[in-house]
Amino acid sequence: MxxxxxxxxxxxxxxxxxFLLLSMLLRVQRGLLGLILTAILxxxxxxxxxxxRKALEQVERAREYPLEVSEEDDMISLxxxxxxxxxxxSFEVKGNKLLLRGGMGFRRVVKLPYRVRVLSS
Known part of the structure; x- marks a missing residue:
């Protein structure tokens, strides 16, 4: 989607x-200035x-990394x-949110079902 x-x-x-290029060409039909402005546009x-396009690709790439959260009694394993x-x-826990950071500007916030305390990383 x-x-x-x-x-x-x-x-x-x-x-x-x-459309912008076409309107610029029609508006400034002749002259060096018209050509320069059209080229700049x-x-x-x-x-x-x-x-x-690059920004949209980065958003798509960020969503491709798998994440598995399992809940057992009062423990959450991620x-x-x-x-x-x-x-x-790196990761950081604030309340019931977990912030994951990685290379290439990767950043992902995971909402946890309840407040947690980190036992091991």
């Missing part, structure tokens, strides 16, 4: 960029398109696959 939404956003952005538009070397992986 998320992948389809990301593709739709990129498609709409590409159409809007095309094209470069900035494609840069923006690339950055949004096993997670986190990107990056072990030295970059």
């Amino acid at each position: 998320e992948r389809g939404r990301g593709s739709l956003v990129l498609f709409v952005m590409l159409i809007l960029l095309g 094209a470069v900035l538009g494609f840069y923006w398109f690339k950055e949004v 096993t997670a696959q986190v990107p990056g070397p072990e030295s970059e992986v």
Whole structure:
């Protein structure tokens, strides 16, 4: 579902960029300034398109890492696959929320069923 939404956003952005370029060309039909402004708009538009696509890919990648939470009596066991070397992986517990951090800017918040205390890591 998320992948389809990301593709739709990129498609709409590409159409809007095309309309902007076309309107700029029609508006400033002749002259060096018109060509320069159109070129700047094209470069900035494609840069923006690339950055949004990269951001959407990072969101999709963040959701691909598996997480397993098992609850047994009054203990919660959590096993997670986190990107990056072990030295970059960390976690923090605040109330009933667990914050996982890893390499490549990975950050994930896991809501736990109740407040916890860390026994081992």
